[in-house]
Amino acid sequence: MGDARVIPLHGDGNGDRADPSRRPRPVPASDPGPEADRPDWERRIAGGLAFLRRRITGDYEVDEFGFDRDLTLHVLAPPFRPLYEKWFRVEASGLHNVPSTGGALVVANHSGTLPLDAVMTALALLDHHPAHRHLRMLGADLVFRTPGLGPLARKSGQTLACNPDAERLLTMGELVGVWPEGFKGIGKPYGDRYKLQRFGRGGFVGAALRARVPIIPCSIIGAEEIYPMIGNARTLARVLGLPYFPITPTWPLLGPLGAIPLPSKWYIEFGEPIETGSLDPDGAEDPMLVFNLTDQVRETIQQTLYRLLLQRRSVFR
8 A cells, every 4th residue: 555645834825735736626525526417326436436546556645734635525524414414404604704715713612512513613614615625623632642533633634722733734824723612612511501611811812813814703503402411420520531521311321322413403603804914923922912802702702602592593493
């Protein structure tokens, strides 16, 4: 089996290498290609064979963070599309607020007991943004310490949530996603749904200021209801080394069936960019400026959540 090429992150403003002519950009499976008139099953078989050929010959690329674009497009993303399209029936709006090229930081609320909101946000951008942008998500250390999950996270484009990695990706023109509530957001009780938790010390704002990229507030409705957390077995969580051990109406009572998320109706809205290009990059060292920008992002997301909740007809439709 051939070896994949490792590409350096020399940015061209698009999150790609300096010589994009050497690598054709893959088209997501949801996009009609030049052979769209062929039967669907033929295109799927041809695409699968082409993918296997690339894996065998090593004709694919992995960047310095471990991101395997080809594997993400054809193996990692497709299993989640039925969840996005049929189960959660996600409606994404404001995609025009996300730039088609260059670096930008997407900042979103976090909820749902399991971080499916991050996956659905990434799919919204990959499948429905005009530029089909990959969202390079910043993940917690626990993700990369989990056997099996860590390598897959790297291959899907995730990296550790730390300022140096975030700044480097942003400077190289990548679209980066952060959920600053962290475990406090996804592990909060159902009674606190849609109430934003603390955003930490604003490290994401400092990264955006240094990279001089816009911040895109992102508000997600629907994830709070997929696993309503009615209890937390803290002692068991400590034994297992987890930030929390959720108790929901179906878990652990129904065993493996309790892992099936409830089919809530989702809305994802990308808000107007908060520009940082006109601000002094040294402002990243100004605690007051960082605090004010962090508070602006948080307040924008919170107010958007309230508005979307008022517009929602019910949890499941």
